[in-house]
Amino acid sequence: MKTSDVRLTQFSPAAGCGCKLSPDVLRQILTPVEVDAQAGSDPSLLVGNNSRDDAAAVDIGGGRALLSTTDFFTPIVDDPFEFGQIAATNALSDIYAMGGTPTVAIAILGWPVNTLAPSIASLVLAGARATCEEAGIALAGGHSIDISEPIFGLAVSGLVEIKHLKQNNTARPGDTLFLTKSLGVGITSTAIKRDKVRLPDAKAATQSMCALNNIGTALATFDGVTAMTDVTGFGLAGHLVELITSSSLDADVTWSSLPLLPNLSEYIAAGCVPGGTGRNYESIKSHLPNLSPEKIAVLCDPQTSGGLLISVRPEAVIAVSNTLREANLPHEPIGTLSKSRHSTAELRLGD
Structure with a gap:
């Protein structure tokens, strides 16, 4: 062979x-x-x-x-x-x-x-x-x-x-969230495995997975960066729930602000959802609102070599955004953190 x-x-x-x-x-x-x-x-x-x-x-x-x-x-x-x-x-x-x-x-x-x-x-x-x-x-x-x-x-x-030194349990109320890579690697990879992927989409996913997260070393020197973790097998929702649970916080994430790989809706409709997505969802569903199957598929999609999830104080948001922009990385905030309203940390999703 x-x-x-x-x-x-x-x-x-x-x-x-x-x-x-x-x-x-x-x-x-x-x-x-x-x-x-x-x-x-x-x-x-x-x-x-x-x-x-x-x-x-x-x-x-x-x-x-x-x-x-x-x-x-x-x-x-x-x-x-x-x-x-x-x-x-x-x-x-x-x-x-x-x-x-x-x-x-x-x-x-x-x-x-x-x-x-x-x-x-x-x-x-x-x-x-x-x-x-x-x-x-x-x-x-x-x-x-x-x-x-x-x-x-x-x-x-x-x-x-x-x-x-940055950790995943040191975020603070009032922080703004950034994500440095597009979501959907697990979905696109499943489409590759099932011969349902468009070639440009496969290349986009591979390029993303091969890109080093070395921007983290620079961002760690910013006084206003309070917490940082990478988004991998538990998906964005899973790693964000870890971050907010450990700090007694709630998260408000804006769906339209999330960076996404191309044509995810098409692949989800074709059934290209990894098995790990369901396991991820079951582990954290008590922290989530009612979500459509598509949004669950994206938020709980297992990421391989995913981006950095960064929690930033208000006074450092512009500097972090500019640094990400200069590195040709997604640089728009995806959400904010606040003190937990209830005993269970909540991840809320807006449009």
């Missing part, structure tokens, strides 16, 4: 961050061991898993913290080089979302050696190495296993000045 004949997405029922465990299942797994990952359990541990943040942060002295994260998944595109690029971009995003600068990465590879040629895995690694080079770091090694489905990702380390 020639490399050009291989369709990697056919080797896994799920794809990209859509294969993540649902928030409910993850909560069941992590709750019993939560105490070992709280910041108070180790004086040097600044961020553990109790806040479900993007990376762990450890105080290494001198006003700096070491960031550590890992991310891997099954193929979301057919091209092996692009799969490597996307997986690397997605893993690096966790460092940028914390306001850090990546320093080194190692690879995580699971490969069905009796089904897919080693040369295809080499292309995956080549794609990841190209992205690491773009980020200014080395892909310095890794670990591999023989497994029934292909998986790939990175473990990444980074550094951040503690005064610029």
Whole structure:
């Protein structure tokens, strides 16, 4: 079989961050061991898993913290080089979302050696190495296993000045929300897998997934940026609910302000909705208003290598918007935060 004949997405029922465990299942797994990952359990541990943040942060002295994260998944595109690029971009995003600068990465590879040629895995690694080079770091090694489905990702380390460390649980009432990439990656990827996608739309999704979120390092230095996280497998709604729940806030999001990949309505109508969408919705529906199936499909769409969700004080909105515009990223606010009206944080959706 020639490399050009291989369709990697056919080797896994799920794809990209859509294969993540649902928030409910993850909560069941992590709750019993939560105490070992709280910041108070180790004086040097600044961020553990109790806040479900993007990376762990450890105080290494001198006003700096070491960031550590890992991310891997099954193929979301057919091209092996692009799969490597996307997986690397997605893993690096966790460092940028914390306001850090990546320093080194190692690879995580699971490969069905009796089904897919080693040369295809080499292309995956080549794609990841190209992205690491773009980020200014080395892909310095890794670990591999023989497994029934292909998986790939990175473990990444980074550094951040503690005064610029950003978390997902530090947003404040009155903040404005920004999102730096278009939504709909999961929907478009499902359309690719089912041979229902328009070629320009497939290219738009791939380009988005391959774009580094390195703008996060610059935005973290803004005094008015209060919180930051990247939007991945739980969808915009899931990650926003995490952000507001942890800070006892409500969110008002404007539907017409959301950046979207092209022709999502067409693909949703054709049934190109990932399985992870329903799991995401079930995990957070108590925080949501009554929504149409299309809006659920978009808001709960599992994103792979999605954009940064940024919470910003009113006095910094113009500066953040201008910085995003100069980087050719979506720069219009998508919503605002306010103090919770009830015991359960609410995500409200306006037109």
